[in-house]
Amino acid sequence: MKFALAFVLVASLFLNILLGFETMSRRQINGSSKNLSFFWNPKTQNITNGTLQMLVDLDWSGSNLSIVVEINDDDFSRSDYLGLVFDKNGNRDLYNDLTYYLNAEEREDWPTRMPLDPQKLEPWGGLSWSAAIGLRWSPYHRCSWNTETGYVFNVGIPKSELNFTQPMLMHLCFDDANLLYKLVDLGFHYPEYNKMVVVWVEFEV
Secondary structure, eight states: OOHHHHHHHEEEEEEEHHHOOOOOOEEETTTEEEEEEEOTTTTTTTSSSSSSEEEEEEEEESSSSEEEEHHHHHHHHOOOEEEEEEEETTSSOOOGSSEEEEOOOSSSSSOOEEOOEEEEEESSSOOOTTTTTTTOOOOSSSEETTTTTTTEEEEEEHHHHHOOOOOOOEEEEEEEEHHHHHHHHHOTTTTTTHHHHHEEEEEEO
């Protein structure tokens, strides 16, 4: 029985790696924080030449839901963004729910931006917004980037704004938007290029 269980676990891990996606929960502390790691191999994304990793630390012990996301993107663009969608009403339909489109920045002490409402979740896992609406300074996040480790997004959203109750379904995505423009120039078309420049995960907080 133990041998059969071990075989299933090994086979499952091998299948995840073969398909190009592996997710692993690193640890959970005191019931008020969670740390997650997600990986994509080069066959499933064009953001990096090697394995793309996303490290997510969440803490809801205070008045904010605090989120730190590290992504090893190897180039910087202010068009890149981190997207968050929360199941505020608890119906598990994220396509009509609370959405945050958080633009990248190179230094954490510089102002960060986000679109004016509305933003929406798209079937390819990323977010969209109307460029005609414009941008505003973000009250929710700061961002930094360096050549060795990529991006760090520091996010804080009031739990009262989220109507935070557990468990809450959450969608998290990253879009290497400057790569999208390069792929369009090379002749790729929607939705093919979106799948190559956007990575996303969903989990419960």
